Amino acid sequence: xxxxxxxxxxxxxxxxxxxxxxxxxxxxxxxxxxxxxxxxxxxxxxxxxxxxxxxxxxxxxxxxxxxxxxxxxxxxxxxxxxxxxxxxxxxxxxxxxxxxxxxxxxxxxxxxxxxxxxxxxxxxxxxxxxxxxxxxxxxxxxxxxxxxxxxxxxxxxxxxxxxxxxxxxxxxxxxxxxxxxxxxxxxxxxxxxxxxxxxxxxxxxxxxxxxxxxxxxxxxxxxxxxxxxxxxxxxxxxxxxxxxxxxxxxxxxxxxxxxx
Amino acid sequence: xxxxxxxxxxxxxxxxxxxxxxxxxxxxxxxxxxxxxxxxxxxxxxxxxxxxxxxxxxxxxxxxxxxxxxxxxxxxxxxxxxxxxxxxxxxxxxxxxxxxxxxxxxxxxxxxxxxxxxxxxxxxxxxxxxxxxxxxxxxxxxxxxxxxxxxxxxxxxxxxxxxxxxxxxxxxxxxxxxxxxxxxxxxxxxxxxxxxxxxxxxxxxxxxxxxxxxxxxxxxxxxxxxxxxxxxxxxxxxxxxxxxxxxxxxxxxxxxxxxxxxxxxxxxxxxxxxxxxxxxxxxxxxxxxxxxxxxxxxxxxxxxxxxxxxxxxxxxxxxxxxxxxxxxxxxxxxxxxxxxxxxxxxxxxxxxxxxxxxxxxxxxxxxxxxxxxxxxxxxxxxxxxxxxxxxxxxxxxxxxxxxxxxxxxxxxxxxxxxxxxxxxxxxxxxxxxxxxxxxxxxxxxxxxxxxxxxxxx
Numbered sequence: 001x002x003x004x005x006x007x008x009x010x011x012x013x014x015x016x017x018x019x020x021x022x023x024x025x026x027x028x029x030x031x032x033x034x035x036x037x038x039x040x041x042x043x044x045x046x047x048x049x050x051x052x053x054x055x056x057x058x059x060x061x062x063x064x065x066x067x068x069x070x071x072x073x074x075x076x077x078x079x080x081x082x083x084x085x086x087x088x089x090x091x092x093x094x095x096x097x098x099x100x101x102x103x104x105x106x107x108x109x110x111x112x113x114x115x116x117x118x119x120x121x122x123x124x125x126x127x128x129x130x131x132x133x134x135x136x137x138x139x140x141x142x143x144x145x146x147x148x149x150x151x152x153x154x155x156x157x158x159x160x161x162x163x164x165x166x167x168x169x170x171x172x173x174x175x176x177x178x179x180x181x182x183x184x185x186x187x188x189x190x191x192x193x194x195x196x197x198x199x200x201x202x203x204x205x206x207x208x209x210x211x212x213x214x215x216x217x218x219x220x221x222x223x224x225x226x227x228x229x230x231x232x233x234x235x236x237x238x239x240x241x242x243x244x245x246x247x248x249x250x251x252x253x254x255x256x257x258x259x260x
Numbered sequence: 261x262x263x264x265x266x267x268x269x270x271x272x273x274x275x276x277x278x279x280x281x282x283x284x285x286x287x288x289x290x291x292x293x294x295x296x297x298x299x300x301x302x303x304x305x306x307x308x309x310x311x312x313x314x315x316x317x318x319x320x321x322x323x324x325x326x327x328x329x330x331x332x333x334x335x336x337x338x339x340x341x342x343x344x345x346x347x348x349x350x351x352x353x354x355x356x357x358x359x360x361x362x363x364x365x366x367x368x369x370x371x372x373x374x375x376x377x378x379x380x381x382x383x384x385x386x387x388x389x390x391x392x393x394x395x396x397x398x399x400x401x402x403x404x405x406x407x408x409x410x411x412x413x414x415x416x417x418x419x420x421x422x423x424x425x426x427x428x429x430x431x432x433x434x435x436x437x438x439x440x441x442x443x444x445x446x447x448x449x450x451x452x453x454x455x456x457x458x459x460x461x462x463x464x465x466x467x468x469x470x471x472x473x474x475x476x477x478x479x480x481x482x483x484x485x486x487x488x489x490x491x492x493x494x495x496x497x498x499x500x501x502x503x504x505x506x507x508x509x510x511x512x513x514x515x516x517x518x519x520x521x522x523x524x525x526x527x528x529x530x531x532x533x534x535x536x537x538x539x540x541x542x543x544x545x546x547x548x549x550x551x552x553x554x555x556x557x558x559x560x561x562x563x564x565x566x567x568x569x570x571x572x573x574x575x576x577x578x579x580x581x582x583x584x585x586x587x588x589x590x591x592x593x594x595x596x597x598x599x600x601x602x603x604x605x606x607x608x609x610x611x612x613x614x615x616x617x618x619x620x621x622x623x624x625x626x627x628x629x630x631x632x633x634x635x636x637x638x639x640x641x642x643x644x645x646x647x648x649x650x651x652x653x654x655x656x657x658x659x660x661x662x663x664x665x666x667x668x669x670x671x672x673x674x675x676x677x678x679x680x681x682x683x684x685x686x687x688x689x690x691x692x693x694x695x696x697x698x699x700x701x702x703x704x705x706x707x708x709x710x711x712x713x714x715x716x717x
Contacts, residue, residue, distance in 0.1 A: 056660050057659075057660070058656055079659070079664075079665065080656060080659040080660050080665075081659045081660075081662050081663055081664045081665065081668075083660075084659070084660055084661055084662035085662045089660075090660050092657065092660075095657070096651075096653045096654050096656075096657040098651075098654045098657065098658070098672070098675065099675065099679070100674075100675025100676065100678050100679055101658075101671050101672070101674075101675045105671075106658070106661070106671075109663055109667070109671065110658075110661040110662050110663055113661075113662045113663050113664065113667070114662045117662070149675075150657075166661060170661060170662065
């Protein structure tokens, strides 16, 4: 293999992950190029959220085998904050409420922490507010939310909009959206999807993790992968998502279980 | 049978000490003070120090500290220092009338012992107030701080000679808050008693900030009493900031009595201290009084902070809100013992108590004991106590946005502490206290920050 050909933005090689001695991911292989949108689908318990957490650096599990390379760097060597500073953004399935930490303080600290990593001066207050105003428009977020504590008392829809808002603010290059569509009504879903589409560019990539095909009506993926029992068992284009919507996961389960 | 050869008990030593130095201690005392001291030493003789197994002092055994190698000072020492040189206040930009108490004596290098304004407001040395206004002081001093089974109040009443007196007559309001700075400075280990008395008359208003500091590295043992009286429809706010070094021991006894419809807030912020015991008694004697008690302890190393509070609902329609929090690191220990006592006649009482604690290490310990004693049947009372750790999910969320773990931890601790600070009634103080607490949590605040002597650093 020619090492000069490293052009993937993200490369997951035979990744195996254990939680308390139970193997959850059993050898994941995936490449993501800049400009692409990948959807990872699968029934409950197939390991989707574990994959997202492994990419973002949550530490309650062990990576027992394999590699995650991001722009050629070994991601597993990096602390969660450094992954974020390298441009990886995890959109949480359940954004955490943090009473007492104001959104404004949180966002300013996050932005300036990113800037520090790039040897940039902290953003002046005026510019920070301007940036906030600009990015708020993308997700039609209610101005009031930024005056409150992080996610505290936000509705389900507000929480998810807030994730996309942060994704826009933090110069994301690789977004991993974990079940962003769960708990959203159709209007919120549309706004969140518009936000993601707005930020789509040839330099960025997105991994959408979802159980349902619904979100993919709004964000058209380049690739669809099916995760089942800790492995990617099928990959295809957007038509695969349609097929799953019509026939459910049973036929895939049967195929896999018969092979095994 | 008592063996005559047996060494004197700690209590006996203090009784002897009092008898031997009585002349100096009570020098210039009017008759009521002499009687009060006698009553106090007798009461102390009866109670002695709380034994190790004493339920109310279970986690804080003070007798050995009182039995340590300590020197005593019965006259003010003429230490010449420019207080602005030696000490600058940690509460930034606070516009207040500063009163300094050095080793238990009112310190007044210039200016008068007692400020008596034309409108009748009095503030300054308690000793001087006892001389100039014996009748006024006698009406209040020792009337609230019970000596019944209260060893430390008894001991203080016998030994204390000075402190701060504040009197606000009916309908008046202090222009600025009063800031009392208790300084400890000595070349020997020393025991210090001091006493404060605040009287706020009908419809009057006062704000007091008390700061406790050590200025030299010697071991200090302080046993202080603060008595406060709020008359009908008056307001009193007391905020105490404790910032003594880790080789000090501090026992504070605060007794507040509230009349009809008075509003009181008492806050204790313990930034530093070796062994600290804070006894707080609030008694609502008049109908419709309300009280808010706040506490925040930040401990590390082998510090020990024990908050013991009693909120007495002795009248109907009174409200109390208690909010105590602790952040404990290393091998430090904390205690919260919060009693709410609702008397049989105190119908329509509303009493709420919360004690939340975060342990930052596996070796830090917190003991919490909420106690509700309710003898009335038409009341609303609640209490809740928690001991936990920083929320790992919240930490990861912050980290995943590029904020380093250490800073994320600080943000969560700050938020936890600010939950107490945001309840301080004066918005002007909130920011300042918040800044101090932030510094403390970041490890930037030490007792030597504000001292030009830099004895230890």
